[in-house]
Amino acid sequence: MLEPHGGTLIDRVMGGDQAERMRQKAANEPRIGLDDDQFQTVANIANGRFSPLKGFLGRNDFYKVINDGTLEDGTVWPLPIILDVPSEKADVLTPSQTVGLEYGNRNLVGTLDIKDVFKFNKEETVEAVFGTADRSHPGVDTFFEKHNYLVGGKVTLFDAEYYSAADLLPRETRVLFREYGWDDIVGFQTRNAPHRAHEYLQKVSLEMFDGLLIQPKLGEKKRGDYTDETILGAYDVLLDEYYPEQSAALSVYPCKMHYAGPREALLDALVRKNHGCTHFIVGRDHAGVGDFYDPMAAHQIFKEYGNLDITPLTFDDVFYCTTCDSMTSQRLCPHGDDARVYPSGSKIRRKIRSGEVPSKRTIRPEVAEYIIDTEDRFVESEHGVNTT
Numbered sequence: 001m002l003e004p005h006g007g008t009l010i011d012r013v014m015g016g017d018q019a020e021r022m023r024q025k026a027a028n029e030p031r032i033g034l035d036d037d038q039f040q041t042v043a044n045i046a047n048g049r050f051s052p053l054k055g056f057l058g059r060n061d062f063y064k065v066i067n068d069g070t071l072e073d074g075t076v077w078p079l080p081i082i083l084d085v086p087s088e089k090a091d092v093l094t095p096s097q098t099v100g101l102e103y104g105n106r107n108l109v110g111t112l113d114i115k116d117v118f119k120f121n122k123e124e125t126v127e128a129v130f131g132t133a134d135r136s137h138p139g140v141d142t143f144f145e146k147h148n149y150l151v152g153g154k155v156t157l158f159d160a161e162y163y164s165a166a167d168l169l170p171r172e173t174r175v176l177f178r179e180y181g182w183d184d185i186v187g188f189q190t191r192n193a194p195h196r197a198h199e200y201l202q203k204v205s206l207e208m209f210d211g212l213l214i215q216p217k218l219g220e221k222k223r224g225d226y227t228d229e230t231i232l233g234a235y236d237v238l239l240d241e242y243y244p245e246q247s248a249a250l251s252v253y254p255c256k257m258h259y260a261g262p263r264e265a266l267l268d269a270l271v272r273k274n275h276g277c278t279h280f281i282v283g284r285d286h287a288g289v290g291d292f293y294d295p296m297a298a299h300q301i302f303k304e305y306g307n308l309d310i311t312p313l314t315f316d317d318v319f320y321c322t323t324c325d326s327m328t329s330q331r332l333c334p335h336g337d338d339a340r341v342y343p344s345g346s347k348i349r350r351k352i353r354s355g356e357v358p359s360k361r362t363i364r365p366e367v368a369e370y371i372i373d374t375e376d377r378f379v380e381s382e383h384g385v386n387t388t
């Protein structure tokens with residue numbers, strides 16, 4: 001099976017005596033409160049999804065990541081995994097302290113061995129990571145809400161009891177692939193309920209490889225995107241009706257959407273590599289938003305970074321052609337734009353919002369019906385005004 005990124009699947013989840021020792025170590029030290037997304041990041045580090053990271057980026061790794069897309073040791077790492085704190089908190093934190101991490105009403109959920117605490121420049125960071133400082137970009141907008149200081153260091157997460165059954169951890173997908181007898185596995189990232197182009201990309205890949213891991217990214221999203229429940233429910237409907245059994249595994253990747261286009265595409269692939277996937281689908285405008293990225297920028301970045309062990313399967317525009325009378329793509333179809341119906345998540349969502357039933361050329365009727373019948377189908381966030 002394909003090695004995890006950096007060679008070792010990180011496991012920083014502790015129980016029993018080990019956890020007790022860390023609890024005592026942190027007992028009289030300051031604590032850092034985590035929000036939902038920060039807690040999920042700790043979990044993703046601890047369960048190996050972000051291997052080889054063992055914690056939040058320290059100063060040197062942080063600057064290397066934003067400037068060059070690698071860690072200090074040269075390992076490819078495209079997005080900064082960081083923990084921000086306000087200046088009052090930064091003042092009471094010192095390197096080599098072990099501090100407690102608190103989350104919701106669960107009190108102490110883990111610890112952080114502080115490596116360094118440093119001030120950072122948000123403008124410079126968003127320009128490097130998102131390619132823009134425009135606050136109409138929803139990822140940039142949420143990034144600007146961060147505090148001004150970052151804390152780097154190794155994390156420990158207590159117990160494994162926080163995971164839902166739908167959340168197969170990297171070591172679990174690796175076991176599943178072995179049980180299914182899959183050697184070549186294609187990973188699929190999505191933030192949408194499935195439309196016909198998604199299905200096409202997945203099935204074309206299934207023609208060539210043993211299995212498919214579909215992992216919707218669940219967590220904070222911009223206004224107008226589908227809610228997590230809608231995405232998962234819609235996939236259940238599609239898989240039940242249109243996929244042979246044991247060709248695809250549906251799990252989740254709990255992580256907020258950054259809408260960081262090419263850099264996010266790269267991390268999406270590395271996370272799937274940690275899950276044991278050998279290939280990863282990168283279509284049109286992967287993880288993009290509005291017109292911020294060239295639709296093929298995500299293809300280009302894989303060329304720039306070279307061999308990552310996981311192989312990107314890049315696809316151009318996929319659409320329904322009325323002359324071909326089938327789903328097809330830019331590479332296969334000779335007919336003009338007049339014959340093409342383009343499935344797009346944002347267009348389908350807009351139609352459903354305005355009370356229309358989207359065409360079955362863009363989305364399976366059963367899936368559309370499920371979405372229409374779902375009450376809280378769209379995210380109501382303050383971020384993402386006028387972006388699709």
Ligand code: ADX
Pocket residue numbers: 189190191192197198201281282283284285286287288315316317318319342343344345
């Ligand atoms: S993403 O933000 O998670 O990338 P989405 O769920 O829409 O968004 O897309 C999932 C994957 O399908 C991405 O790789 C994306 O590039 C690809 N994709 C979506 N629609 C199309 C399309 N019409 N043609 C080609 N690729 C597509």
